[in-house]
Amino acid sequence: MTKKIAVIDLGTNTFHILIAEISSAGMKVLHTEKISVKIGRGGINDGLITDSAQKRALNALAHFKAKIDEYEEIEIFATATSAIRSAKNGKDLVEKIRHQTSIEVQIISGDLEAQYIYDAVKKGVKLGDETSLIMDIGGGSVEFIICNEQKIFWKESFEIGAQRLLDLFHYHDPILPEEIDNLVLFLTDRLLSLIQACRKYNPTVLVGSSGSFDTFSDIYRLKSGLKKNSEQTELPLSVDSFHKMHIDIISKNKDQRMAIPGMVEMRADMIVVASILVNFIIIRCDLKKVRVSSYSLKEGLLFNILDRLNNR
Known part of the structure; x- marks a missing residue:
């Protein structure tokens, strides 16, 4: 018996869709796509999703629904994260999505988001026994997980995503030294619990989860003359090259x-x-190595759905 599922991740910057077919033979990915929606632009630090951002969100999901409708008997799983989670009108947008597209969106907590990211990354990258710090930079939040292959030692989600930081600190282009200094002071204050956790558990490896880390890896790969392998779930990057x-x-x-x-x-x-x-x-966590996972939230959600389906 085969089953088709669609996983949708409504991120602050980007909306992702992954459509897969599940059978006794395993999983086959039928379609993946991402759309730059930037629902946090213009209102995220005020706790609002602007009218224009809502329109972009609804247009993207209408497009995803049209793609889903190309397949018969498909089950949809959609999650929303920081921008919708923290917005005063986030639930209103979820209701508009349901009304206009029939897609039911679950707003997930930062803690569950971190769990899904860990579940994804440990399948994309062989973490082994060494202690790693997984980092996922979203537009609204950033998730940190200190872990190894077997367990999570500590995890936390911080509402300091890239759209929030951009709006708060990046006023000039190129960014001014004093803007960088202000941002570093802000991070020093907001990430105190992370720094303390790093001192306690002493991770030595940073594992970046998709997003900006994909771009860092692509820049490094092209500069180094490395070929891209679409089957790879671990992407190349080094500490020296990042610096x-x-x-x-x-x-x-x-x-x-x-x-x-x-x-x-x-x-x-x-x-x-x-x-x-x-x-x-x-620098602050004294990390010696950088790795990049192409798997992130949507894959973690998919793996959890598969586990639930297999246990029915």
Whole structure:
């Protein structure tokens, strides 16, 4: 017996869809797609999803629903994260989505989001016994998980995503040194519990989960002349290459960043604050190695759905 499922991740920056067919032979991915919706733009730090952002969200989900309708007897699982979770009108948007597309969206907690990310990353990257710090940079929140292959030692979700940081600190382009200093002071205060956890558990490896880390890896790969393998779930990156990339990124304006091989339009604005955040974490947590997982929230949600289906 085969079953088709569609997994939709309503992120703050990007909406993702993954459609898969499940059978006794395993899982076959039928379709994946992402749309840059940026529902946090213009209102995330005020706890609002603007009218224009809601329109972009509804248009993206109408497109996803049309794609889903190409398949027969398909079950839909949709989750919303930080921007919708924290917005005063987030539940109103979820109701509009249900009314206009018949897609039922579950707003998940930051803690559950971190759990799904861990479940995804440990399938994409062989974590082994060494203690790693998984980091997922969203537009609204950033999830951190200190773990190894067997267990989670500590996890927390912080509402300091790239759209929030962009709006709060990145006023000039290139970003000014004093804006960087202000951002670092902000991170020092907000991430105190993470720094304390890193001192306790002593992770040595940073594992980036998709998103901005995909772009960092693509820049590194193209600069190093490495071929891209679409089957790979672990992507190349090194600490030294990231540090060089970081210095380059924060010194450029948007047009100059777009000229970097591997940069994509949807990341060009937020990559500056994302890079500062990653650099801060590497230094403050004294991390010696960087790895990148192509798996993130949507894959974690998919794996959990499969477990539930198998246990029915």
